Amino acid sequence: MKRSDLVIFLGPSLPAPDVQRLARCIVLPPARQGDVWRALALRPRVIALVDGVFESVPSVWHHEILDALDAGVAVFGGASMGALRAAELSRHGMVGVGRIFEWYRDGVLQDDAEVALLHAGPELGFRPLTLPLVNVRRAAEVAVAEGALAPRQGALLVRAAQRLHYGVRTWRRVVAAARLAGSARARLDVLLARGAPDLKADDARATIAAAAAFVAAPAYAPPVRAVLRRPSSLVRRHKLTATVSRAGRRAVANGDVLAALAAAPGAAALAEEGLRRTLLAAFARSLGYEVTVADVEGAREAWRRALALTPAGFTRFLAESGLDGADSARLCEDLALERRLLTGAARVVPDGPSQDEGLALGARLAGTWAAESRRIARGRRRLS
Known part of the structure; x- marks a missing residue:
């Protein structure tokens, strides 16, 4: 297996060093429009789309992913932008992985902002600076399942997070905005201190693991279609x-x-x-x-x-x-x-037109007819 067999677009969902422990691959920054097309020049067998940019620059295009699929490249997606695109393109062959993908696919989530967060630049490894809403949803699930919060309090926590813009959302602000009762607040603090659930990271690992397993599997010949999709x-x-x-x-x-x-x-x-x-x-x-x-x-x-x-x-x-x-x-x-x-x-x-007519026209336009005419004429003069 070559490193270029698996190309992964990754940013704040998971630290790049973690990926190298999961798979032999090429790790590229969060995908923007045109990046999947450009990655196809590396001739990968599999592309795993985890993170992608939005708002500030155009996001990765659906057409790029469809082109990858048309080229016989398997495309996996999960955790963030990958989950969104997989939910939209699963019927075309993109493979979605993880809970976040399932939420989008099943209509539980619809807003792109559920996975949005603010993060540092490449020089700091795209470290997340704010909290995505999907992680709050998962934390509320865990808190309710463990009895730290009542279902109503879990819903209150999620609603508080929804009221905060992703650019300023942190656990401290979410908990403060939820205004939970003292005992519930204390139990939630214990849960978060133990390690807040990070659903995006979990799904990113699952996506990369699934893509790596596919690459490691015996090689397969992708289906060849006689009639290909024609882009506009x-x-x-x-x-x-x-x-x-x-x-x-x-x-x-x-x-x-x-x-x-x-x-x-x-x-x-x-x-x-x-x-x-x-x-x-x-x-x-x-x-x-x-x-x-x-x-x-x-x-x-x-x-x-x-x-x-x-x-x-x-x-x-x-x-x-x-x-x-x-x-x-x-x-x-x-x-x-x-x-x-x-x-x-x-x-x-x-x-x-007949084949001979085509030959005649082509030869006349190229000057070949005239040259052949002269050659034949010279030969006949010699014979006479």
């Missing part, structure tokens, strides 16, 4: 510049590559070729053409052979080209659709 043009454009290409061990921003290509001679010709082929596949799709898994794999293999690359070299080429598993699969699907359309060109439109 908005998502495609955003992904094009938000992701990276991997050249060796270095990550190169795709936006930089695109800018360099746009400024280079021949950019217009490359764009026209790309648009022509994209439109051809889209036209085939609009006519109801479909391809099989074998067609897609055949297109992939033909592309590899045309580049004269070994399978390992082709994998490196895809990474250098900024293509993750989902995008390369979609591209090969387009190539297969294009092949189906061209093979049946005579039947695509009324009185459609």
Whole structure:
């Protein structure tokens, strides 16, 4: 197992050193929009989403997780942002883990603020500075179960926490706001002094353990679908510049590559070729053409052979080209659709063109027809 097989997005839910004791992995900071896409360039087998940012910067997009799933990467989520996204995407294949995920999935919780907290920056290990509401809920459960609080008092504790903004919520302020009776307050203080329940940390450990167990299990071949999800043009454009290409061990921003290509001679010709082929596949799709898994794999293999690359070299080429598993699969699907359309060109439109007509047009546009005409003429002159 390589470290890159498992990529974990983690911040305040659990200290990073704890993770290294749980699994061999790459630990990345809390996910923001585009980070899951960028992580796909590492070619992981599993991604575990625990923490993510919100409010100050755009949050991790559902489309990124769907792309990871389309690429055959297993995605686990729990504890915080991971629990939210897993509850929203479990029907698409994301695996949710833990109590917080279950609360969101079952509709017990609906507000994103339940898992929100204020935390320190990366230089201090994203240490939590305030208290998430889910931890108060869990503490109230434990207090009621152990007889430290009556059910009504447990509910009072939760309501007091709800009235406090996550940016200022601490145990001291929650307990003060709850205004519990003296004996109940004393029993709660004993429970908290013993160690306040930390449901986010518990769920984070469970999520990482589940992801690590999946990686350690015998390798499996992810299901290959002949027809892949087609993201909108908005998502495609955003992904094009938000992701990276991997050249060796270095990550190169795709936006930089695109800018360099746009400024280079021949950019217009490359764009026209790309648009022509994209439109051809889209036209085939609009006519109801479909391809099989074998067609897609055949297109992939033909592309590899045309580049004269070994399978390992082709994998490196895809990474250098900024293509993750989902995008390369979609591209090969387009190539297969294009092949189906061209093979049946005579039947695509009324009185459609034959293969010979296609050959003639291509040769005339490229100048090959004229060159061949001259070659044949010279040969005939010699014979006469």
